[in-house]
Structures are given as C-alpha cells and as structure tokens.
Amino acid sequence: MSAQLCQEAAGEFRVNNRVDLRQEPTKHEHQFTPVWQNDGTLVDWCSCGQERECDVSILEKFFCSCISAKNDYLREGDKSRSVAQKQKFAQAVADKDKQIAWLQEQIKKRSSGSRSSTSSYLTLDEIRRDGGTQPRAAIDLKHVKLLEEQIEDGKELEPVVVFYDGESYWLADGFHRYATHKNQGMEAIACFIHQGMRREAVLYSVGANADHKPALPRSREDKR
Known part of the structure; x- marks a missing residue:
C-alpha cells in the first residue's frame, strides 16, 4: 500500500x-x-x-496470489462431498481463471522488452522441460538447496529463460531455479520469454551454460 x-x-x-x-x-x-x-x-x-x-509489481503479486487461491479452491472442491459445495468451488476456480488470464495479459503489456522478448510470470505447469533443453547431466541437489536458502532469506532469484513457439514454453536456462520453486511449493516463476522454437531453446541453453554463474560451473558430464 x-x-x-x-x-x-x-x-x-x-x-x-x-x-x-x-x-x-x-x-x-x-x-x-x-x-x-x-x-x-x-x-x-x-x-x-x-x-x-x-503497477507491474502489484499485478505480479496478485497473479501469484490468484494462482495460489485457485489451487486452494481445487483442493477444497476435491474434499467436498456436497454437490452444492463442489459447484461453489468450481465457480470460484472459474472466476480465478478469468483474473489470472487478465493479469497475465496486463503484465505482458506493461513489462519492458522488445517484441521478441518479454518479462512475465508463468505457472510451473506451463513450462516444458522435456524437449532436450536441459544441458546438464543431472540436477545438482546441493545447488538447489543453496537456492532454497537464498529464497528463505528473502532474496529474489534471477528470472528463468523460456522460448515460446506459439504453443509451448520451453525452458532454456534456469532448471535449478525451476526445481527450487517446485520444492518450495511455489506456483509461478518469473521468466524472460523469447519468441523461438525448441531448437533455439536448446542452442540457447548450451551457450548459457558454457559460461554460467560461478556458483555452478559445468561438470565433465555436462560438457559431454
């Protein structure tokens, strides 16, 4: 306020x-x-x-809270035995979906960036990680734990990078940050969204991790 x-x-x-x-x-x-x-x-x-x-910060805050509220309604609806209660929670979910869609659109409009790249939030379920865009041999659980501690200390992590091909959002950089948000029970994550196909996401991920943050250099297995 x-x-x-x-x-x-x-x-x-x-x-x-x-x-x-x-x-x-x-x-x-x-x-x-x-x-x-x-x-x-x-x-x-x-x-x-x-x-x-x-402003954008308020929109982003309400975007995350709407997603959280929607999931609460879904869980309560699953627990409800009364048909009337199920209908009540289903309507609440539908209302939240409308708010989420409106917030997404407004955040994209107000976010800085060119037409080919925007900054926004996506739900974790929207982001695909199954397209061979992960350049590392495996997720480093120690690094994920370190990132979790940073979040618990109030630090905001850098947005992940995704490529949007008109249908799917392909995660290109930020697999450990994605895992951290998942472990923390977060519903959404900040993203830099580029227009491009899965192949472009793969190429970007290789380049990003060739000279990545000092906290997690590439291992021999990653390079292979």
Whole structure:
C-alpha cells in the first residue's frame, strides 16, 4: 500500500460513496488499496473515490496470489462431498481463471522488452522441460538447496529463460531455479520469454551454460 498527499478542492468530497460538501479545501492523504472491479479489472482505489492503474509489481503479486487461491479452491472442491459445495468451488476456480488470464495479459503489456522478448510470470505447469533443453547431466541437489536458502532469506532469484513457439514454453536456462520453486511449493516463476522454437531453446541453453554463474560451473558430464 502506498500513500500520497494531495490538495482536495472545495466542493464535493466522496467518502465511502457518500457526498460530503466541504466549504474549504481539505488536505487528504490517499491510502491506495488494490481492488477488483465489477468489470474484472484491478485498480488502486482510495476510499475518497480516487483511482489509479496498478503497477507491474502489484499485478505480479496478485497473479501469484490468484494462482495460489485457485489451487486452494481445487483442493477444497476435491474434499467436498456436497454437490452444492463442489459447484461453489468450481465457480470460484472459474472466476480465478478469468483474473489470472487478465493479469497475465496486463503484465505482458506493461513489462519492458522488445517484441521478441518479454518479462512475465508463468505457472510451473506451463513450462516444458522435456524437449532436450536441459544441458546438464543431472540436477545438482546441493545447488538447489543453496537456492532454497537464498529464497528463505528473502532474496529474489534471477528470472528463468523460456522460448515460446506459439504453443509451448520451453525452458532454456534456469532448471535449478525451476526445481527450487517446485520444492518450495511455489506456483509461478518469473521468466524472460523469447519468441523461438525448441531448437533455439536448446542452442540457447548450451551457450548459457558454457559460461554460467560461478556458483555452478559445468561438470565433465555436462560438457559431454
């Protein structure tokens, strides 16, 4: 939540949708809070009626929370024995799907980058790792543990790199970060999305790991 001080003009001043007639200008500190509108959009809203667009960080935060809430609804729906309860949770899941789709679109629009590369979030299930794009012989569990400790300490990991061919998102760089998010029970991960086919993802992964971060140089098995 953020605040900004402004000078309200004399006249109508709205508080909780009630019109309060003020004779003198009143200083008001906006307390903006993200709120879902009836039309399915998310805005930063103040009780005085002021609105502003949410920035990317807020959209990304709500994207992750929506995915988490959707999964909670799915689990509760599976546990429910009542037909009415199952229908209630199914509707909640459908509503979250709409919010997730809208948030994805807005994040892509607002993210920096060229037409060929964008920054966004993807759910872990959306990312494919079965196309031969993993350049290492195996996942280093010690390195995954190290990354988990970094997340627990509040550090944000670098986004993974994926290639989108119009149908599938191929993971090209960040297999250990992907495994870390999976182990931590996270539903989504930050990504740099490039336009390209699976073969381009393979070529990128080889180049990325040839001169990778000092924390995990390539082993002899990786090079082979």
